[in-house]
Amino acid sequence: MATPQEDHFQARNDDLGDGSDDSGEPNVLESGEVDVPPSLPPPLTPHPSSPSQHSPATVRRHLFRQWRRKFEDYSVLMGLHSLPPITQHIYLRTCVSLEVQRLLHYTLAIPPDSSMPVVQVLDALQQYFRNSQNEALRRRELLSCKQTPGEPFSAFYARMKDLADEVELCTGDRTTCAATQIKMILLLGVREEEFVQCLVSLDSQASLDDFVTCCRTFESSRAAASAIVAAPSQLNILSSYNRNQRRQKLTATPKHTPQRCQSPPLTKDSPASCRSCTRQHAVGHCPAKDSTCPNCGYKGYWHRTPRCPAKDSECTTCHKQGHFVKCCKSTRKTSTNQTRKARRVSTGRTPKPVNVTLSYGSKSSQLLMLPDTGADITVIGLVHLDSFGIPRCSLSPPPVTDVLTADGSSMTPALGCFETTLQLGQASCKANVHVHEGIQTPLLLYGHCVDLAIVSTDFPKPILSVTHVNRCAQQMPASAMSSPTAARTYFLQHFSDVLVSKTDLQTTPLKMSGPPMRIHLQPGATPFAIHMPRPIPFAYRDPVKEELDSLVQQGIITPVGNKPSEWCHPMVLVTKPGNGVRITVDLTHLNSQVSRPTHPSPTPADAICTITPSAKFFTKADALHGYWQMDLAEEDRHLTTFITPHGRYWGCLLSLRRPGSARHHQLRKGSG
Numbered sequence: 001m002a003t004p005q006e007d008h009f010q011a012r013n014d015d016l017g018d019g020s021d022d023s024g025e026p027n028v029l030e031s032g033e034v035d036v037p038p039s040l041p042p043p044l045t046p047h048p049s050s051p052s053q054h055s056p057a058t059v060r061r062h063l064f065r066q067w068r069r070k071f072e073d074y075s076v077l078m079g080l081h082s083l084p085p086i087t088q089h090i091y092l093r094t095c096v097s098l099e100v101q102r103l104l105h106y107t108l109a110i111p112p113d114s115s116m117p118v119v120q121v122l123d124a125l126q127q128y129f130r131n132s133q134n135e136a137l138r139r140r141e142l143l144s145c146k147q148t149p150g151e152p153f154s155a156f157y158a159r160m161k162d163l164a165d166e167v168e169l170c171t172g173d174r175t176t177c178a179a180t181q182i183k184m185i186l187l188l189g190v191r192e193e194e195f196v197q198c199l200v201s202l203d204s205q206a207s208l209d210d211f212v213t214c215c216r217t218f219e220s221s222r223a224a225a226s227a228i229v230a231a232p233s234q235l236n237i238l239s240s241y242n243r244n245q246r247r248q249k250l251t252a253t254p255k256h257t258p259q260r261c262q263s264p265p266l267t268k269d270s271p272a273s274c275r276s277c278t279r280q281h282a283v284g285h286c287p288a289k290d291s292t293c294p295n296c297g298y299k300g301y302w303h304r305t306p307r308c309p310a311k312d313s314e315c316t317t318c319h320k321q322g323h324f325v326k327c328c329k330s331t332r333k334t335s336t337n338q339t340r341k342a343r344r345v346s347t348g349r350t351p352k353p354v355n356v357t358l359s360y361g362s363k364s365s366q367l368l369m370l371p372d373t374g375a376d377i378t379v380i381g382l383v384h385l386d387s388f389g390i391p392r393c394s395l396s397p398p399p400v401t402d403v404l405t406a407d408g409s410s411m412t413p414a415l416g417c418f419e420t421t422l423q424l425g426q427a428s429c430k431a432n433v434h435v436h437e438g439i440q441t442p443l444l445l446y447g448h449c450v451d452l453a454i455v456s457t458d459f460p461k462p463i464l465s466v467t468h469v470n471r472c473a474q475q476m477p478a479s480a481m482s483s484p485t486a487a488r489t490y491f492l493q494h495f496s497d498v499l500v501s502k503t504d505l506q507t508t509p510l511k512m513s514g515p516p517m518r519i520h521l522q523p524g525a526t527p528f529a530i531h532m533p534r535p536i537p538f539a540y541r542d543p544v545k546e547e548l549d550s551l552v553q554q555g556i557i558t559p560v561g562n563k564p565s566e567w568c569h570p571m572v573l574v575t576k577p578g579n580g581v582r583i584t585v586d587l588t589h590l591n592s593q594v595s596r597p598t599h600p601s602p603t604p605a606d607a608i609c610t611i612t613p614s615a616k617f618f619t620k621a622d623a624l625h626g627y628w629q630m631d632l633a634e635e636d637r638h639l640t641t642f643i644t645p646h647g648r649y650w651g652c653l654l655s656l657r658r659p660g661s662a663r664h665h666q667l668r669k670g671s672g
Contacts (some may be wrong), residue, residue, distance in 0.1 A: 150241030
């Protein structure tokens with residue numbers, strides 16, 4: 001039997017109603033779980049629970065802070081601060097459960113007739129709830145706070161802030177302040193690697209607001225990009241996260257009803273829950289023994305039970321968790337759609353509709369019509385007639401003839417016909433157009449196709465001669481098409497002015513257009529010179545002499561003789577994989593003291609973007625010894641002097657190893 005105090009509390013609670021009542025009073029706070037009403041924000045209304053099952057220690061601090069904030073707002077709205085302290089205590093007692101009233105009276109030694117201000121009573125309650133929980137466990141939960149897959153940053157940040165409010169973070173110097181600790185937890189808790197890169201890229205002096213703004217900006221930009229290209233995997237992850245959130249709310253601890261309404265607790269003698277149906281029953285009486293699990297396809301248990309092997313598996317088709325691929329509903333839906341779509345197969349080319357102008361009286365309109373050389377009448381649909389604005393009553397009666405379709409079946413009777421003029425480009429003709437109901441694509445008969453010059457007058461006779469336009473007038477001779485070798489010989493002879501070999505350069509060197517290249521030394525450059533050549537093997541002395549003479553004959557280098565030069569570099573000999581040697585010069589000391597010009601070079605992506613989508617043939621051309629086709633200014637040639645066992649030489653043309661040669665070459669190609 002309830003006590004008078006409990007009856008008074010129950011009557012008062014019935015008067016208050018739920019959180020959406022118009023009275024605006026706060027609901028009852030108890031030590032159990034708090035339910036947030038969707039309307040106004042008065043303090044929450046939990047149901048009383050048995051002290052043997054739950055105690056005030058189970059109330060989380062952030063839940064109490066929420067309730068206190070609502071109670072303080074309610075106090076301001078109702079003007080409780082102007083009332084006597086006894087009246088304020090009465091309002092407070094009507095907003096808390098009997099268990100909390102006993103806690104105030106017996107544990108905190110605050111009797112009902114106490115003259116202590118209500119603010120101090122709430123502070124005492126908050127201190128009690130704080131001391132009833134382990135501070136180390138709360139800190140451990142905060143430090144291990146991680147962003148779950150699919151969880152938005154705003155939800156993760158709000159959850160982390162709730163945990164941070166339950167922990168007394170240090171507010172001392174800069175290295176141990178609360179903001180710095182939250183920044184560290186935020187950096188370790190975000191899940192996306194891109195988020196971490198954005199946070200790491202920030203300055204060390206960045207504040208917590210800068211961290212939060214950076215994450216929100218990156219998330220917003222990624223969401224906008226995902227909206228442009230909607231990836232099904234991202235939508236599945238978000239849907240999975242929302243579904244898990246709803247499932248957690250449904251499976252959360254329900255509100256506790258009075259003890260008389262609860263089922264009796266389980267004892268040691270009670271049978272355990274069945275792993276096939278999660279129910280309690282006698283052995284051999286499982287209701288799921290003949291059932292088939294829709295998530296794995298096996299018999300003997302229900303879905304989402306401990307026995308289902310697919311409860312923790314991820315489908316490789318829809319990337320959802322909880323079922324196998326063979327039981328995926330997305331696979332069956334896709335295959336069904338594909339079967340429904342494959343109703344018509346065509347192996348030929350379908351003609352494209354032409355835009356024909358129809359003139360009727362003073363009206364004219366354009367209509368897409370499909371040329372049909374097998375049609376005997378020009379036909380349109382009723383919807384096209386309405387778009388022209390032609391009334392049905394003005395249609396002439398159709399001729400009394402049977403109109404057949406392509407398969408030989410009779411068409412529906414025509415609604416009528418009308419005389420019009422068809423025009424396509426410069427061609428025009430008179431036409432009698434029939435109107436049939438249900439026609440979606442207008443058809444143009446064979447005679448009108450001929451009059452509008454869509455098909456030739458000799459159709460269906462084949463065209464014996466074809467005149468090609470934009471085709472090279474000069475054709476290859478038949479002898480050049482007999483074999484690939486003959487074709488190669490023909491091309492080399494026909495395009496001998498641009499297709500040259502290395503031996504041809506010795507007699508007719510190629511030159512690029514443009515001024516000679518200059519070498520600009522940095523201020524304070526120090527000349528470098530050696531006076532003894534590097535030794536070369538005896539076996540390579542004659543090939544080196546021949547290569548030097550060949551370079552002199554081509555005009556690439558020239559002997560210096562007795563001319564003085566402050567610069568002199570060593571020659572480096574490189575043997576070719578086959579026979580022969582390659583002459584190179586070590587210009588390391590010159591390259592380090594040269595000011596290089598800058599010219600933007602296109603990236604491979606830029607070069608690909610210049611190709612038109614309709615291109616089918618591609619050609620790659622390379623300049624033979626392109627760096628030897630640019631002259632070097634005479635006043636700068638002494639900077640390239642190098643010494644060999646056969647004397648000193650300097651360069652007359654550009655070389656790949658010369659400083660800035662690649663940029664000059666790119667400049668010439670870009671300007672050309």
